[in-house]
Amino acid sequence: DQQVKQNSPSLSVQEGRISILNCDYTNSMFDYFLWYKKYPAEGPTFLISISSIKDKNEDGRFTVFLNKSAKHLSLHIVPSQPGDSAVYFCAASLSGAGSYQLTFGKGTKLSVIP
Amino acid sequence: DGGITQSPKYLFRKEGQNVTLSCEQNLNHDAMYWYRQDPGQGLRLIYYSQIVNDFQKGDIAEGYSVSREKKESFPLTVTSAQKNPTAFYLCASSNRDYPGANVLTFGAGSRLTVL
Numbered sequence: 001d002q003q004v005k006q007n008s009p010s011l012s013v014q015e016g017r018i019s020i021l022n023c024d025y026t027n028s029m030f031d032y033f034l035w036y037k038k039y040p041a042e043g044p045t046f047l048i049s050i051s052s053i054k055d056k057n058e059d060g061r062f063t064v065f066l067n068k069s070a071k072h073l074s075l076h077i078v079p080s081q082p083g084d085s086a087v088y089f090c091a092a093s094l095s096g097a098g099s100y101q102l103t104f105g106k107g108t109k110l111s112v113i114p
Numbered sequence: 115d116g117g118i119t120q121s122p123k124y125l126f127r128k129e130g131q132n133v134t135l136s137c138e139q140n141l142n143h144d145a146m147y148w149y150r151q152d153p154g155q156g157l158r159l160i161y162y163s164q165i166v167n168d169f170q171k172g173d174i175a176e177g178y179s180v181s182r183e184k185k186e187s188f189p190l191t192v193t194s195a196q197k198n199p200t201a202f203y204l205c206a207s208s209n210r211d212y213p214g215a216n217v218l219t220f221g222a223g224s225r226l227t228v229l
Contacts, residue, residue: 043220
């Protein structure tokens with residue numbers, strides 16, 4: 001049973017526009033949510049995280065929104081750049097000892113068109 | 115530069131052979147992890163280690179073994195018992211600072227192909 005779901009395998013956006021990547025989860029006990037970016041044949045790199053007690057976290061062009069009642073989070077990238085083209089993974093974890101076990105979604109491939 | 119080094123980057127194995135993937139980190143992180151990625155799939159946790167000489171099974175530990183004799187090193191052995199070993203393997207580490215999210219730093223990965 002997938003606890004973290006990214007229902008859109010791919011997304012195409014024009015350069016300069018907003019990219020919105022979505023993620024749904026089923027476990028209401030998750031305390032932390034993270035977004036990672038991955039280029040082909042490389043390891044993922046951390047982008048941004050959010051605690052379950054917040055509804056928004058911003059870092060430069062990247063903003064993550066959390067809607068706990070809907071068990072939904074989204075990553076906004078504004079403005080989108082060609083270098084943002086990559087696979088984006090949403091991940092979630094519990095707190096304490098449970099924080100060692102991140103649960104990842106299947107990823108969304110973002111293509112930013114120049 | 116601090117980071118995680120995985121070797122080899124590409125590895126080919128015949129069926130029935132064991133193979134060991136190396137993972138070394140110089141980030142002074144206490145925790146280390148092994149994930150597996152298959153095409154179109156997310157990352158799945160194989161094993162993790164919170165401290166030296168201790169490790170726990172993740173979601174898909176069957177057919178794999180690990181050791182954690184040194185803080186810097188966390189090798190993964192893919193045994194012949196692993197039914198579908200062909201995959202991209204990722205090693206990661208983290209410094210578990212409370213409170214906050216557990217942010218993992220990943221290596222570049224090792225691609226294992228069973229012939």
